[in-house]
Amino acid sequence: MKWTKDYVKEAAEDNRIIAGFNVFGHEDAMAIIKAAERAESPVILMVNRDARRDLQIEHWGSLLNSMAEAAKVPVGVHLDHTSDPESVKRAIKAGFSSVMFDGSKLPLEENIKWTAELSKLAHENGIYLEGELGAVPYDDIGETKIQLTSVDEAKQMQDNTDIDWLAISVGNIHRLVGRFAPIHFDVLDEIQNGCDLPFVIHGSSGITPEDMQKLKLERIGKMNLGTSLRKTFGDTLRAEMEARPEEFDRQKLMVKSVAAVEEKAYLILKSLM
Ligand SMILES: [Zn+2]
Numbered sequence: 001m002k003w004t005k006d007y008v009k010e011a012a013e014d015n016r017i018i019a020g021f022n023v024f025g026h027e028d029a030m031a032i033i034k035a036a037e038r039a040e041s042p043v044i045l046m047v048n049r050d051a052r053r054d055l056q057i058e059h060w061g062s063l064l065n066s067m068a069e070a071a072k073v074p075v076g077v078h079l080d081h082t083s084d085p086e087s088v089k090r091a092i093k094a095g096f097s098s099v100m101f102d103g104s105k106l107p108l109e110e111n112i113k114w115t116a117e118l119s120k121l122a123h124e125n126g127i128y129l130e131g132e133l134g135a136v137p138y139d140d141i142g143e144t145k146i147q148l149t150s151v152d153e154a155k156q157m158q159d160n161t162d163i164d165w166l167a168i169s170v171g172n173i174h175r176l177v178g179r180f181a182p183i184h185f186d187v188l189d190e191i192q193n194g195c196d197l198p199f200v201i202h203g204s205s206g207i208t209p210e211d212m213q214k215l216k217l218e219r220i221g222k223m224n225l226g227t228s229l230r231k232t233f234g235d236t237l238r239a240e241m242e243a244r245p246e247e248f249d250r251q252k253l254m255v256k257s258v259a260a261v262e263e264k265a266y267l268i269l270k271s272l273m
Contacts, residue, residue, distance in 0.1 A: 002068055003076040003097035006128060007042045008165055012198035012221030017212075017272040020044035020078055020200075021265060022226035024051050028233060029067055031258045035265035037072045041273055043265075044076035044098070046224065047091075057087060061094030068097075078130075080224070088118050098128040100167070104135060108153055116161040123162060130222075133157060134169030136202045139176050146171060148187050154195035165221060167200040175227050176206025183211045185218075192219050200224065205231075212271060225268060229261050236260040 011018045023029040023045045036043035045068070047060045055063075061077065068075035079091040079099040083106075091099045101118045103111030111133070119129040134149030149168040157163060170188045173181040181203065191199070198221035201207070205227035207215070215223070236257040247253055 001071055001074045002065075003042075003044075003074050006164065007074055007076070008098075008128070008200075008221035009198045010221075011042075012219045015216050017216055017220050018042055018044060018076075018222045019204075019265070019269055019272055020046045020076070020080075020222050020224045021229055022046045022048050022051065022080060022224070023064070024054075024230070026063060026067070027254055027258050028229060028261050029064060031262040032229075032265045033067060033071045033073075033075055035262045035269055036075065038266055039269040039273065040073060041269045042074040042076070043269065044078045044222065046078045046080040046226075047096075048080040048226065049082075052087075057090045057096075058094045061091065061096055065095050081132075085114055085118060089121065092122055092125050092127060096127065098122075098130060098164075100130040100132070102132045102167070104132040104167075108156065112157060112160050115157065115163055119162040119164065122164075128164040129162075130165040130167055130200055131157060131161070131163045132167040136167070136169045136172055136174055138174040139206070140174075146173070148184065149191055151191045151194040154191050154197070158195050158197055163197065165200050166195070166197045167202055167224075170201070172201050172203040173206050174203040176203065177227060177231065179206070180208045180211075181206045183207060183215065185214065188218055198222070209271065216272065223272065228268070229264055232260050232264045233257045 021032050064077040076097045081102045083102050088099050088101050115131040122129040133153050135147035137143035171184040200222040202224040204223040204225045240256050
């Protein structure tokens with residue numbers, strides 16, 4: 001099913017969270033759709049910068065939309081972190097159901113200006129726009145500085161744009177492996193008191209199961225997950241290749257990886273319902 005309404009906003013108001021998973025091919029995309037069908041939950045497939053290096057936005061749009069249409073649950077097709085307005089416009093044309101314009105590194109005024117313009121364009125095309133305020137560091141490239149989202153800036157973003165979802169920095173960190181980052185619930189509460197938007201948490205592979213459950217009770221509508229499924233796929237593939245050194249057929253070698261991704265995505269989806 002296509003993504004026909006704002007399931008993220010609904011989830012934010014209803015103590016649930018929609019999972020957005022980064023995908024890198026049709027194999028993991030299909031595994032995630034199967035997991036969502038089993039869980040009877042909407043899900044979002046996200047195309048990030050790494051994925052766009054291998055395949056153009058337009059190709060991703062066609063591939064993932066045709067998979068979404070055939071699914072038994074609503075499947076969103078989302079453009080992840082993009083600071084280039086032209087790429088956002090291409091994704092809107094390519095039929096994505098939501099796009100992220102990440103102007104968090106720009107001066108506030110400029111971030112607001114672009115977010116306002118692109119959210120207007122997104123709405124004219126019947127889709128949703130996610131923006132960002134604050135800085136969520138990337139652990140894999142050694143970034144350490146967490147710049148928490150300011151409630152004042154969140155208010156200004158809400159008042160001056162038609163943004164649908166706001167990605168915030170409340171302690172979360174991208175691409176954590178083997179350790180967790182604590183969520184600052186006091187900061188989150190403060191932002192929620194000053195701004196009515198549904199919020200998005202990135203770097204969710206690095207959040208403890210306890211914090212995940214607590215976040216369901218807050219106004220969080222979407223959580224982005226990439227690393228946990230990437231690691232599941234890669235670790236399973238490595239084990240399979242070591243166990244079957246004569247096998248060369250990629251379709252056969254990936255069977256267990258795809259099954260493992262489906263199971264992991266299913267458990268995550270169930271935990272967020
Ligand atoms: Zn992110």
